Amino acid sequence: MPRPRSLTPDQLASAALAVIDRDGLAGLSMRAVAQELGMSTMGLYRYVQDREELERLVVELVLSAVDTEPPDPDASWRERIEAMARRLHDAVGAHPAVVPLTITHRHRSLGVLRWSETVLSxxxxxxxxxxxxxxxxxxxxxxxxxxxxxxxxxxxSGPGTTAITELPPAEFPHMTETARQARDVDTEREFRGGLAMLLDGLGV
Incomplete structure (x- = not known):
């Protein structure tokens, strides 16, 4: 008779997410997650079939933190879309190494589907x-x-931007000037500004 299961999907996902946060997506493996849980690799196979199933659990865990309830109905459509974009940004941004998984598994994720349904409404x-x-x-x-x-x-503000400022201005006049200006633009202004331009393009 098989042993009863003692780990929940959220516990498995939390262990896998801990591995990803610490070692990056490349560090995710059945062995690494088993070690995180203090069990054998073969023991982990009692709960999940393979790494892909672990990935789906991680995506669902991260996206379950996204509030998918409709925003304030008295707010403008732009304000509501901005709120939904911020919710997704903050939840996934807390675990940036998971981003590729959200793209790969978005069609199966209830979190993404519910977020998308609210945005579409x-x-x-x-x-x-x-x-x-x-x-x-x-x-x-x-x-x-x-x-x-x-x-x-x-x-x-990273080294890549600094390197661009040191390019020959005669050959890259716009790149060097933009890189210098970029150092005064924080991530919040960049996110809100880019989102505003995108929403402007809808022309509603």
Whole structure:
């Protein structure tokens, strides 16, 4: 008779997330998670089939922190979309190494589906429908995910930006000037500014 299960999906996901936060996505393996849980690798296979199942559990855990309830109905459509974008940004941004997993597993994640449903309801109410609504949703997802990656992998105040300021101005006049200006733009201003430009483009 098989031993009864003693670990919940959230416990498994928490252990896998701890590995990712500490060692990066490349460090995620059945063995590493088993060690995090203090059990044998074979013992972990009693709970999940493979690494892909662990990934799905991690994505669901991270996205379960996203508040998917409709924002204040008295707010403007832009304010509600901004609130939804901020919620997703903050939840996933707390674990930036998980970003690639959210892209890979987004179609199976209830968290993403519920977030998307709320966003679509706001867009529909604002008169954004059909193809424009498809592009708007994918554009918002792409923007939030991309913003998180840029904030953590290529920050404006990082060495990459400094290196650009030292390029030959005669050959890269716009790049060097923009890089110098970028040092005065923090991640919050960058996120809000980019989101505002995206929403302006909807022309509602």
């Amino acid at each position: 706001v867009l529909t109410e604002a008169g954004v429908e059909g193809e424009r609504r498809v592009v708007a949703l994918r554009g918002l997802l792409g923007y939030v995910i991309g913003a998180i990656q840029l904030e953590h992998l290529g920050p404006l």
